Amino acid sequence: MRDLSMHITDIVQNSVRAKAKLIQLTIEEKGEWLVFTFEDDGTGMDAETVKKVTDPFYTSRTTRKVGLGLPLFKQNAELTGGTLEIYSQLGEGTTVKADFGKDHIDRPPMGDLKSTVAMLITGNPEVDMVFTYRTKDDEFRLDSREVKEVLDGMDIRMPQVTSFLKEMIDENLKEIKADL
C-alpha cells in the first residue's frame, strides 16, 4: 500500500463484503492527527472475530488464506505513533477508526483521494456512502444518496459520472483547504 487512499479503497471493500447498506467515511484533520473513521451497517463481528481481524493470517475469505488489509492499515497507523481501533456488534455493523500522526515522517501520503472516493461511490452502486472531510473550521460532505437522487435513475456507473464526481470532490477539497 503506497498511500492512504489505497487503504481507504481496501477498508471500504470490507464493509461492502459485509453487506453494508451505508458506509460513512470521515477524514478529520485534528491538530497533529489525521483521523479516519469507517462506519458501516453491515453484518458486524463478534468479539472473538474482532480480536482476530488484525492478524494477517486471519481472513473470512475462502479464495485465499491471508487477509492483509486491516493489518497493513494498523501497521501504518502505528508507525506514525497512532492507533487503530475496531468496534463491532454482530448484526449492527462495524466501525474502524485509525489515527495517523499527521506530520510524522512515516505517514504515507494521502494519494489520489478524489478518484478513490469517486470510484468507491460509482464502483459500488448498490451501497450508499457518505464521505466527509473535516478541516479545523470547514467541512465537505458528499452523500451518494443525494447524487443518486439527482441522477434520477441514470446509471451511476457511467464513466462520465465518475469523472464528474472526481472534479467535484477535487474542487471542494481545495475550497475547504484540505491539507492533502
Added chain:
Amino acid sequence: MTKVKSLADLRKMKEELANKVQLREKSDHPDKIVQVKVSMATCGIASGAKEVMNHIIEELDRQAIDAVVTQTGCMGYCYAEPTIEVTLPSSNPVVFGYVDFKKANEIIAKYIIRGELVDGIIPVNYETVNDKKND
C-alpha cells in the same frame, strides 16, 4: 478570480450530464452496455488496480464508449493482479490478468471495441463468485 462552484451549480451540471446520458441510454438497450469489473481487494490495490480502474474510466469516458465500471472483491487470482473481468453484451465474462495501462488500452481497443480476443486471459472454467456460492 476563479468562481468556486456552489451546490446549485453542481446540481445543474449533474442534470445536464444526466440528460446527455439518458438520451444515449434511450437509444440503446441497457444490456448492450459493456461491463467491466475491477478486482479491488488488498492484492489488487497493492498491484495498482486503483490506477488501472481510474485509467479505464478515463479512457472509456474520453472515447465515449458505453460501458460501466464497478469494483469487485478478490477473484482468487492474487498472483495475476490487477485482474479485470469484462462482459461484452450477450457473451460470457472474460477475466484478464496482469492488466497494466498498456494492457488496459489493448483490451479496450481490441476486445471491448472490436470483440477480438487478446492475450492475458485467465483460462478457467469461468464462474462468477455468485455461481460458486450457489453450488
